[in-house]
Amino acid sequence: MKDRLWKLTEAAVGRLRGMRDGKEDVKTIGDRRKYDTSIQKPVLKCSICNGEQVAGFKDIHTGKFEEIALIRNPRELDEFMKAYGIDEISKEY
Secondary structure (H helix, E strand, O other), X not given: OXXXXXXXXXXXXXXXHHHHOOOOOOOEEOOEEOXXXXXXXXXXXXXOOOOOEEEXXXXXXXXXXXXXXXXXXXXXXXXXXXXXXXXXXXXEO
């Protein structure tokens, strides 16, 4: 579990550094990031064991989940939802 959390954290930090340095291409609409609404839906994956929450997008055809952000508090969830222009997000356990 610690390895998974560490890898997710490293990926998020790397992504943020890339965006800050202008190295990562992030599709945006104004200040919002984009995701393909025709094949993806926003999901908050929640662990019933330790309460860990990860926000991301699930492919509605294949069920593959793309992890985007580790959510540690309600503020981080709000920031994720604002960044992608999401009004509601479903929880999966």
